[in-house]
Amino acid sequence: MPPTRGGRGRPDRNRRPGGPRKTGRPQDLVRRTAFDVIRAVETRDAYANLLLPTRLRDRGITGRDAALATELTYGTLRGRGTYDAVLALCSDRELRRIDAPLLDVLRLGAHQILATRIPPHAAVGTAVELARSVSGPGQAKFANAVLRKVASRDLGAWLAIVAPADADATTRLSVAHSHPKWIVSALRDALGPDRGEIDALLEADNARPRVTLVARPGRATAQELYDAGAEPAPYSPYAAVLGEGDPGHIDAVRDGRAAVQDEASQLVALALAAAPLTGPDARWADVCAGPGGKAGLLSAVAAQRGARLLAADVQPHRAGLVRRAVDDRTGVVAADGTAPAWRPGAFDRVMVDAPCTGLGALRRRPEARWRRGPESVAELGPLQRRLLATALESVRPGGVVAYVTCSPHLAETRVVVDDVLKGRDGVERLDAPAVLASVAADLTGVGDGPYAQFWPHRHGTDAMFLALLRRGD
Numbered sequence: 001m002p003p004t005r006g007g008r009g010r011p012d013r014n015r016r017p018g019g020p021r022k023t024g025r026p027q028d029l030v031r032r033t034a035f036d037v038i039r040a041v042e043t044r045d046a047y048a049n050l051l052l053p054t055r056l057r058d059r060g061i062t063g064r065d066a067a068l069a070t071e072l073t074y075g076t077l078r079g080r081g082t083y084d085a086v087l088a089l090c091s092d093r094e095l096r097r098i099d100a101p102l103l104d105v106l107r108l109g110a111h112q113i114l115a116t117r118i119p120p121h122a123a124v125g126t127a128v129e130l131a132r133s134v135s136g137p138g139q140a141k142f143a144n145a146v147l148r149k150v151a152s153r154d155l156g157a158w159l160a161i162v163a164p165a166d167a168d169a170t171t172r173l174s175v176a177h178s179h180p181k182w183i184v185s186a187l188r189d190a191l192g193p194d195r196g197e198i199d200a201l202l203e204a205d206n207a208r209p210r211v212t213l214v215a216r217p218g219r220a221t222a223q224e225l226y227d228a229g230a231e232p233a234p235y236s237p238y239a240a241v242l243g244e245g246d247p248g249h250i251d252a253v254r255d256g257r258a259a260v261q262d263e264a265s266q267l268v269a270l271a272l273a274a275a276p277l278t279g280p281d282a283r284w285a286d287v288c289a290g291p292g293g294k295a296g297l298l299s300a301v302a303a304q305r306g307a308r309l310l311a312a313d314v315q316p317h318r319a320g321l322v323r324r325a326v327d328d329r330t331g332v333v334a335a336d337g338t339a340p341a342w343r344p345g346a347f348d349r350v351m352v353d354a355p356c357t358g359l360g361a362l363r364r365r366p367e368a369r370w371r372r373g374p375e376s377v378a379e380l381g382p383l384q385r386r387l388l389a390t391a392l393e394s395v396r397p398g399g400v401v402a403y404v405t406c407s408p409h410l411a412e413t414r415v416v417v418d419d420v421l422k423g424r425d426g427v428e429r430l431d432a433p434a435v436l437a438s439v440a441a442d443l444t445g446v447g448d449g450p451y452a453q454f455w456p457h458r459h460g461t462d463a464m465f466l467a468l469l470r471r472g473d
């Protein structure tokens with residue numbers, strides 16, 4: 001079910017049952033901002049996590065109002081699947097016949113009614129007011145009729161109707177947890193023998209992720225982050241969890257010595273650095289480096305070990321972002337990892353953090369689940385295979401490649417690795433869970449090897465996949 005029920009919303013202070021009559025008050029601005037971001041996501045493929053902070057800043061929305069705007073935006077985008085199922089029953093018009101902006105107002109209203117503590121009458125009133133300003137008085141009347149019906153039941157009662165226990169499992173899970181059916185199926189397949197955990201996984205996808213920081217070794221310490229209010233994280237020695245507050249206010253983050261980074265992202269980079277290797281260990285590469293999260297950590301570890309990192313990304317502006325994350329010793333190039341500018345066998349360790357559907361990061365990108373379809377998996381497959389094959393040629397004999405995706409979809413993870421290794425002699429699959437255990441002592445539940453898979457519901461991280469492959473001598 002949508003995650004925010006009874007949670008982070010706050011009671012609306014507006015005492016007039018009909019909602020605000022005037023525009024321009026803080027509460028109107030908060031809802032309007034959530035609506036504008038939701039529309040931008042819909043109409044111009046904006047990313048909510050990038051656009052919202054800018055809008056909040058531009059409009060001077062801070063503190064609790066900013067928290068409410070964030071909750072309304074993310075909650076509405078996440079819960080859309082559930083809300084559409086409810087709205088379809090409450091509307092005498094098919095949803096596809098409702099103007100797109102008005103439908104977004106209805107979704108925002110449904111979210112406030114069903115999943116926040118905002119009193120239903122206030123939620124209906126403010127949404128109707130928004131409908132009036134977006135679509136005019138006639139549509140406001142329609143919105144009022146629909147949302148009053150939505151408010152006639154609570155979320156649990158609606159779920160019993162739109163996702164009944166006797167529905168087929170994929171449909172029930174899809175509606176109840178607001179994930180497209182193809183993603184439910186893909187995640188269940190990826191869980192394999194643990195597919196009984198699917199409810200927990202979908203629920204975790206809908207929970208707001210905690211902000212995890214990385215103290216780039218040699219440049220900052222985890223203690224520095226604790227001193228700034230963060231707490232120790234369970235696995236990575238360089239991670240800290242920030243409960244409250246803006247990471248941008250921490251000196252080390254502002255200076256680029258620390259950064260926001262999911263803990264599994266840290267661990268897969270550390271695993272590449274820790275994978276056993278004989279012979280020289282001085283030249284490392286990250287061939288899909290933008291915007292630089294893993295490269296930032298790898299470059300810091302490389303510096304401590306007397307190695308050097310080359311970070312590449314095919315998109316020049318993303319290569320530019322990498323430059324800000326790494327130290328001066330690290331080379332950064334805009335280059336195609338499938339047609340490399342470096343000679344074969346040039347590196348001892350190579351990271352391929354392949355472009356993927358991002359199904360492992362749905363917690364952080366609330367709109368992502370609606371943006372892609374199953375065809376994306378097929379479209380990305382050839383590029384993922386070419387990048388991995390080229391990486392295997394880019395390491396010297398005996399060198400190690402990490403193949404990483406922020407997706408647990410089997411067709412992006414083990415199927416890619418198995419395909420690329422088919423007919424290719426002399427590549428050894430290292431035991432990725434064992435290597436991970438050497439960098440994160442308490443880590444369990446990432447699989448029996450040779451591949452490792454993180455899970456949001458088990459580890460509180462993104463669902464990151466890791467294969468470690470050593471080229472034969």
Ligand SMILES: C[S@@+](CC[C@H](N)C(=O)[O-])C[C@H]1O[C@@H](n2cnc3c(N)ncnc32)[C@H](O)[C@@H]1O
Nearest residue numbers: 288289290291292293294313314336337353355
């Ligand atoms: C999953 S992201 C990498 C995230 C990054 N490693 C981090 O931790 O911040 C994948 C990146 O691969 C880049 N990419 C896509 N095709 C590429 C190619 N042919 N060669 C190099 N980079 C490519 C994309 O521009 C994107 O920045």
